[in-house]
Amino acid sequence: MRLSKFGFIFMALSGVVLFLPILVVSASALNGGRSMLFPPQDPTLARFGEFFISEPIWRNALKNSVIISLSSAALSVLFAWPAAYFIWKRSTALSRVIAGLMAMPFAVPPIVFGVGLGFMWAFSGGLGTIWAGILSLGALFAALPLVTISIGLQSIDDAHLDAAATMGATEATAFRTIVLPQTIPYTISGFFFAMVLSFNEFIVMFFVSSSAYSTVTLQIFNSLRNGFTPTMAVAAITFIVVSLVVFSLVARFGDLPRLMGADQSRR
């Protein structure tokens, strides 16, 4: 079906508004001075050097962001895989409890989860440690790989499993030869979703880090009272580029419309 003229204009305008703030921030990174002006004044690329190389504050923050997002995404997948598999195998009360627990942090305003985690880690002595941050984000975003892996498991043809069982394959063999290969793209997508979101996470990290270390988003918020600077705009560019690359990869190697719940019968 072709789009009407109105549809085309509406989509184009939405796209413009969607990318306007991002575009303005990206352009501001070129400012020669310390203030965020648009259009940028005496353009320079020096801010990129500051962000990635010369300023240890930003370098450390970026390092923490990368470590925390990669580890917490891996953890999310580790939580999500057995949960998704149990739910798919047999829907018991226990597997529903698991799914319910993983959905909890997603169903409430994030600030409340952050406050609670802050209390819990303060009580157990983990507050301000990197591993507490990793565990927190791992729990927060476990629901994402749970969803993608479940979609992957549902796409497995029962006939394949029946055939394997008839030929005498154990559950372990069928898992290794049928289930695992067919769900790997969905697992990777789930990992990427969790990774990008924990890379950008702010409010939960804010309560569990307790100012002991900072990630890029925390560092930006901490510097807020002095106003935004072009170096922070470089961070914004970095983050949006990472997201674009990651989601393009997901789209390239997986079926993004399907992951987002599109109807399969239409092309």
Added chain:
Amino acid sequence: MSVSTAEGMAPDGVKETEGREPALAFKIALVILLGILCLVPFLFVLAISVGHKIEGAGWAFGFELTHYKRFLLGATWPETFQILYLQKLGYSLMFAAIGAVIAVALAFPFTYFLTRLTRRGQTVWLVLLLSSLSLSEVFIVMGWDILLSARSGLPALLDWVGFTDLMKDWGWFQWFRDIGLASPRAFKFKTSGLATVLCMSYLVWPYAVILLYPALSRLEPSLMEAARTMGARPSVVMRTVVLPSVKLPLFGSTLLLFVFLLGTYVTVTVFADPSQHTLAVSIYDSVRGSTLNAPFGAAQSVILLITAAVFLFAGQKLSNAGDRA
């Protein structure tokens, strides 16, 4: 397929009993781990909200309702009655409701058109939407901060195109000043409720599209084509075919985004006037910020949580009722 391994030869009964025990133990371990990470934090909030405040930032377990009393009636009740915190809750509800409704209202036509595109077109848009959706609130606030700033944003643009002078000539400028969107000389959007709501709806707009996408992509095109062939105008098709079938997803997404926006923090601190600061800001001040009263912060969190739960529950009831009707 290589299935002729030793374990493949084992009789069925042996395999079953061997497999079940460790699986159950594993499941229970997973429940405990997830319980600690996903449920215990909320229990801490609940426990500390009735705990005792220790001067200097600490708290101790206990049972007192002073913090809830302070929220609902004011610290000095019954001598005086304060609605300061109820007011903050009111601002939370107001901003979140307006933000969510605007986001869904603008996302609905967009998603409808999106699902009419080719598979390839949809994929490209989804990549852009997901990238925007995952972008941290701090960056989004940064972008709108520049766009609304007096020196290089919208006020400067309005000045440049002559809109400011036009409004002054027509005598309408005073009206903008009265509603807090202008300083004596020019337009001013920071701080204002408009900027807060604008940034909030921008924040959740991509979420709204993603939430509406499954329902709209499952709409049967033949149904709409049939209506069109029978001579129904596009607006009639929209009203009689499309809207009724996506009524529930529209309602559900608005509710979810409303709950999500209840906790918005960065947007409110940057764009809202301090007199209109929401409960989220007050929670931060109590837990980590200037006022340092962890039990009171916890009590405020519990109230925000209850508010969210009430709306989700009422929404569930309403949509069930709508389903049956």
